Amino acid sequence: MTVNGIWTIDATVTGRLPWSVTVNGATADATFSGVQALNRLELKNGATADFSGSGSVLSIANDLSVTAGAGNLNMITGNGSVSGGFNISANCTFNKLGPALFSVSAPQTNGAGSTLNVQAGNFNMFTDAGSTSSRTLTINSSANTFLGFNEHLAALNVANGTTTVLQNGNRVWSQTRSAPAARAACWIYATMT
Numbered sequence: 487m488t489v490n491g492i493w494t495i496d497a498t499v500t501g502r503l504p505w506s507v508t509v510n511g512a513t514a515d516a517t518f519s520g521v522q523a524l525n526r527l528e529l530k531n532g533a534t535a536d537f538s539g540s541g542s543v544l545s546i547a548n549d550l551s552v553t554a555g556a557g558n559l560n561m562i563t564g565n566g567s568v569s570g571g572f573n574i575s576a577n578c579t580f581n582k583l584g585p586a587l588f589s590v591s592a593p594q595t596n597g598a599g600s601t602l603n604v605q606a607g608n609f610n611m612f613t614d615a616g617s618t619s620s621r622t623l624t625i626n627s628s629a630n631t632f633l634g635f636n637e638h639l640a641a642l643n644v645a646n647g648t649t650t651v652l653q654n655g656n657r658v659w660s661q662t663r664s665a666p667a668a669r670a671a672c673w674i675y676a677t678m679t
Contacts, residue, residue, distance in 0.1 A: 493517065504547055509533035523547065529557025529580070536584070538562035546570065550592070552578045561586035561607055568592045572613070574600035574623065582609045596623040604629045615639055
C-alpha cells in the first residue's frame with residue numbers, strides 16, 4: 487500500500503497480512519488506530535505515520551526504513567517495535583514523535599550522514615547503530631532515549647529529556663558529542679579514535 491495523501495485506518499487490519507506500507511511526501515499522513523502488524527514501513531520525503539491504541543499498537547516484522555529526505559513516526563499512544571531491520575539511508579532523517587514508546591531490536595544499516603531525532607516520548611535501541619569501522623548515525627535526543635547496546639555513532643547530542651546507557655559494559659562510541667553543561671555528568675560517554 488502506498489500513501490501519498492492523507493489516509494486513516496480506524497481498525498486492526500485483517501485479511502492479507504502483514505502489509506508493506508510506503509508513506510511518501512510532506513503532505514502524506516497515514517493514521518492507524520488499533521493493533522497493526524506490518525511487514526515493512528517505508529517513510530520518505532517528509533511523510534508521517536501515526537499510531538494509536540492500547541498495548542502493542544505497531545509491530546514491524548521485516549523493515550522500518552527512511553529512504554529519501556525525512557520520515558516521521560508519531561507514536562501517539564500504545565507502543566511499537568521493529569524486529570527485522572532498521573535503516574536510515576545516507577543523508578536521511580528519522581524523527582520519532584509522540585509521547586508513546588518505540589523500540590528497535592532489529593539489525594541496523596544506516597548510511598553516511600544519517601540522523602535519528604528523538605523529539606518526544608520514549609525511544610529504546612537494543613542493537614548497534616554502526617560498527618567499529620562505521621559510525622554513520624547521529625542521534626539527537628530531546629526526549630527519553632535508552633541505549634541498551636554498545637553504540638557506534640557519528641555523534642550523540644543530548645538536549646532535554648534523559649539519555650540512558652545500559653550498565654555492565656555498554657558504552658557509546660562517538661566521534662563527537664554534546665550536552666548541556668549541567669547534564670554532561672549524568673550520562674556515560676567514551677571516545678574511540
